[in-house]
Amino acid sequence: MRAVDQPSAPAADEQLADVRRLVTGATQRLLGATIAVTDEQWAAPSRLPRWSRAHVATHLARQADGLTRLVEGAAVGEHRTMYSSREARDAEIEAGARRTGLELQSDLDTTAGRLTEAFERLDHVGPSATTGWTASVEMRNLVAPARLLPLARLFEVELHLVDLDVGHEVSDVDAASAEWLLEWFAFRATARDEFPRVELRASSGFTTTVGSVGGPVVVRGSAPALLGWLTGRTDPDAVEGAGGLRMPSL
Template identity: 40%
Template sequence: MSDTGGRANESSQHPQARGDAWPPEVSSALRWVHDGQRLVEQTVAALDDDVRLPSALPGWSRGHVITHLARNADALVNLLEWARTGNPAPMYSSRHQRDTEIEAGAERPLGEQAGDLAESGRRFAEAAARLTEHGWSARVTSAQGRDIPASEVPWMRTRELWLHVLDLDAGVAMDDLPDDIAEALVRDVASWMSSRIDTAIELRPHGHPPVRFGPAAETPSAVLSGPACRIAGWLTGRTSANELHRDGVVPTLPRWL
């Protein structure tokens, strides 16, 4: 599985897909990262010793998911250090390097993986604490080649932690996703989907403004409403549209990576 975060150029997105408050404030996203890191570490600590048990991601064991989370933290540290120093440091030298490191670490003993996860999380927190306001506005390049401000990096880590803790398939469910994170995820993924579908859709997450994505000039072919966490689950391919209230013809969404 690739890092969650590939999005189309923002200029092509439906104007309602994100709204004015995007990306989430750095302070909010760093709090979400802290809480997500703690939840992942607690979930991993409670696992059986065999990290080779399957995760919810096809072809990946729990060990793959844990190792990916650790290496993703280090990759995002590269971006934070790039922003702080001005010296370009890509997330990964190549896709091959990323995949090789995950495979190499996936079958390590649980204790070793848990320690690696915690240490990499601390490295991310320390790198974020070193960034000044100027640093957060510096431009870096994501693994998908997007030019982004460093202020998006905490949100990128938030997505990884809160989605992959579900993918461990170890007792944390979509309904455990905090509502504010779920709502931000809905807007983010809808933005990514907007240029990739040929029919307009309106989402109505409970307690939040509606989100419309797809061709801007079209009347929505479907309106889906429900808790933000369930809508986020459908958009990211982790739950079914059958769990939402639906009006109209619901299209098949492209796979979100």
């Protein structure tokens, strides 16, 4: 497991507040887009292989619970993990995917609310190496500052809303969110050795570099288009310079 940090991660209070506002907006869109989904539609395939929409919703809810555990640990200076094991996580998702639409919607709503409340409580904890927003927390194969947890949530909500196939596309992600998510992808990729070096240049003027192997290859496009290509949710034709290059998944 690798501990990483980078200057572009949200460090200042106003940056952290901006990301949290984006999380709130994305969560509202998620709940609004799924409120009318029927039981049959929840059971139908999502855009993710082997997962129904109910699998995706359950994953989002359990991810919120996992992040809440990390935030609560940071509040008291305790090391906690998102999940007891990968097997337990997968079993929870499989079991949860058999629920009704009402149960799924309630789970999405209540777990998102608990995470928001945990974020708010952490605001009142003094920062140190073990507590507050500067505390180190253990995410999947990564140790990083707690201030990155809202960004981790934003990534999941925005992209899995696309995966739910309920009318939201990567192109609907606003530019500010997309730029933060490109930073998050670049940040996560620093803990991996197989990512080719790619310089992302958004039409807004935003730039970041992903990976360290070879290159660099320069890829251009709007921030949402770059996000879609980087995460395998849009074709390489949506951006310029990607050619046949496909990035590994996180």
